[in-house]
Every structure is written in structure tokens, then in C-alpha cells.
Amino acid sequence: MRPSARQLAHLDRRRLMAGAAATLAFGLPGVLAAAPATRLSAGTFELSVISDGHLLLPTEGLAPEAPPAQRAAALAATGQTGPQFQSPTNVTLIRAGAELILVDAGSGPHFMPTAGKLAENLAAAGIAPEAVTQVVFTHGHPDHLWGTIDDLDEFTFPNASYVVAVPEWDFWAGENAARGLPADRLVFVQAARRNYQRIKDKVRMVKPGDDIVTGLRVVDTGGHTQGHVSLDVAGSVLVTGDALTHPVISFAHPRWRMTADHEPERAVATRLTLLDRLATDKTRIIGFHLPYPGVGRVERKDDAYRFVTS
Numbered sequence: 643m644r645p646s647a648r649q650l651a652h653l654d655r656r657r658l659m660a661g662a663a664a665t666l667a668f669g670l671p672g673v674l675a676a677a678p679a680t681r682l683s684a685g686t687f688e689l690s691v692i693s694d695g696h697l698l699l700p701t702e703g704l705a706p707e708a709p710p711a712q713r714a715a716a717l718a719a720t721g722q723t724g725p726q727f728q729s730p731t732n733v734t735l736i737r738a739g740a741e742l743i744l745v746d747a748g749s750g751p752h753f754m755p756t757a758g759k760l761a762e763n764l765a766a767a768g769i770a771p772e773a774v775t776q777v778v779f780t781h782g783h784p785d786h787l788w789g790t791i792d793d794l795d796e797f798t799f800p801n802a803s804y805v806v807a808v809p810e811w812d813f814w815a816g817e818n819a820a821r822g823l824p825a826d827r828l829v830f831v832q833a834a835r836r837n838y839q840r841i842k843d844k845v846r847m848v849k850p851g852d853d854i855v856t857g858l859r860v861v862d863t864g865g866h867t868q869g870h871v872s873l874d875v876a877g878s879v880l881v882t883g884d885a886l887t888h889p890v891i892s893f894a895h896p897r898w899r900m901t902a903d904h905e906p907e908r909a910v911a912t913r914l915t916l917l918d919r920l921a922t923d924k925t926r927i928i929g930f931h932l933p934y935p936g937v938g939r940v941e942r943k944d945d946a947y948r949f950v951t952s
């Protein structure tokens with residue numbers, strides 16, 4: 643059968659990306675420096691953090707009900723003084739024996755021009771999209787889910803199966819997902835359903851406490867979305883998704899209600915439980931929106947916490 647024009651375009655793009663990866667293997671330091679992959683290990687797992695770029699978000703949307711002076715100080719501490727700020731998007735890649743597991747798929751081509759860079763940065767790290775065997779979703783927001791499908795409407799990771807937490811799948815599929823949402827957020831629901839529909843024959847449903855592979859465990863961190871989960875890697879690293887999104891506010895002011903959280907009160911309770919545990923255990927975290935690569939630890943400070951990179 644003759645390949646269609648779309649298939650040809652796709653092949654061309656794949657060849658281009660393979661070429662770019664091969665070129666990089668011989669060393670183009672400038673390009674590599676722009677697309678770093680941070681590596682660490684946890685038990686027998688090898689982890690890399692690959693950037694998907696960043697989001698550009700309105701500063702006024704961050705904890706708008708917080709005391710104004712404290713809020714201004716928290717934002718100033720991270721240089722967020724203008725009307726918009728950059729929120730990094732850090733995708734964790736876990737090598738577990740023969741499995742190559744991505745935690746979230748990034749934004750893809752249709753969310754924001756500053757994001758959707760995961761495929762290029764994987765190529766720069768010498769990883770072909772075909773090599774990814776599983777994609778585990780922390781939740782169904784655009785910057786985590788929309789990268790499932792590429793600009794040619796095909797699977798970005800053609801050989802991958804998918805893992806979704808039952809409560810998250812049920813939330814987006816259910817009537818409550820769209821209830822009371824402002825018009826500009828309805829697209830989130832429509833796109834989540836479209837993406838989930840595309841993976842429905844390749845998806846494995848899990849619940850908190852389940853292992854993706856032995857030693858890689860699903861942890862309930864609901865509140866940011868109804869079924870939001872984090873991943874415990876061998877008990878020594880927690881991939882936190884969007885349970886802790888801001889390098890100052892989420893740690894120093896965990897009780898502030900965040901606009902982006904679907905269930906703000908539950909998100910607060912989740913943060914407080916999580917921060918207490920992380921500060922006690924000294925578990926390393928990888929935060930999806932913390933300053934790249936989002937790797938660090940939680941320390942107690944005054945009557946709250948702080949994020950320490952390490």
C-alpha cells in the first residue's frame with residue numbers, strides 16, 4: 643500500500659528527529675546545553691528529567707485570596723513581578739529494567755508555543771519516541787496530557803501503553819468535569835476526553851497503592867485534580883506532579899488556596915500531609931513546575947517549609 647502524504651510527512655519528521663539525535667551524539671554543545679537532561683537514581687531505577695519547555699501564566703491567578711503583602715513578597719522572591727510568569731514543565735523519564743516510563747506526556751503542539759518541547763529534548767538526549775514503553779499520567783491537565791498526540795494527530799510515543807488512575811479517568815469522563823467551568827476552561831474537558839478516548843485500548847487503570855512496576859508506586863495526592871497522583875520511586879524519590887507547583891508559595895504558604903486546584907481545600911490538606919512527610923523522611927522530590935529540573939528536598943522553616951534544590 644502506498645503511504646499517504648500524511649504518513650510521508652510523518653516519516654520525514656521522524657527522520658529529521660533521528661538525524662538531529664545522531665548529530666547531537668557527536669556533540670553540538672550549544673544545542674545540548676539548551677536541552678539538558680538531569681539524571682539521578684533511586685534504587686535500581688534511573689531517572690532523567692527532560693524539559694517540555696515552560697508555560698506562560700498570569701501572575702494574578704496565583705493564590706489571589708492570600709494576604710496582599712505576603713503574596714507580593716512570595717512572588718518577588720521568585721522574580722515574578724510582572725503580569726505573567728514562566729512556569730517550567732519538567733517531565734520525568736524512568737528506566738526500570740527493560741521499561742522506559744515517562745511520567746506525563748507534556749503539552750504537545752496545541753497548548754502554548756513555549757511548551758511542547760518534550761520530543762525535541764528527548765531526541766537531544768538520544769532517546770527515540772519509539773523507545774518509550776509506558777506513559778503514566780499524574781492528571782489530565784493540558785500540560786501533562788495533550789502531548790499524547792503529535793502535530794500530525796498520531797501517537798507521539800507509538801509503542802507506549804498508558805497508565806491512568808481510576809479516579810482521574812472517572813472525573814474527566816463524568817458530568818462534574820464541566821460543571822461550573824468558565825468557557826475558556828471547557829476546552830480542557832473536551833481535550834481530556836479526546837485524549838483519553840484515543841488511548842482507551844492501550845490504557846491500564848490503577849489506583850493509589852498499586853505498583854506500575856515493582857517498586858514504582860502510585861500515591862494519592864488528590865486536590866489539584868480529583869484523581870491527581872504522584873509516583874513513589876523505590877521509597878527514595880517522589881515524582882510529585884502538580885501537588886507542589888510553586889517554589890515559594892507551595893512550601894512557605896501551603897494553606898493558600900490556589901486557583902489552579904480543582905478542590906482547593908483538599909489540595910491544601912494534601913500539601914500539608916505531603917510536606918510533613920517529605921520533611922521528615924528527607925525524600926527527594928521532582929516537581930513538574932518547580933525550577934528546572936525540579937529536583938530537591940523539603941525542609942522545615944519557621945512554621946512552614948522551604949524547597950531546597952539538591
Ligand SMILES: [Zn+2]
Nearest residue numbers: 783785884930
Ligand atoms: Zn501542570
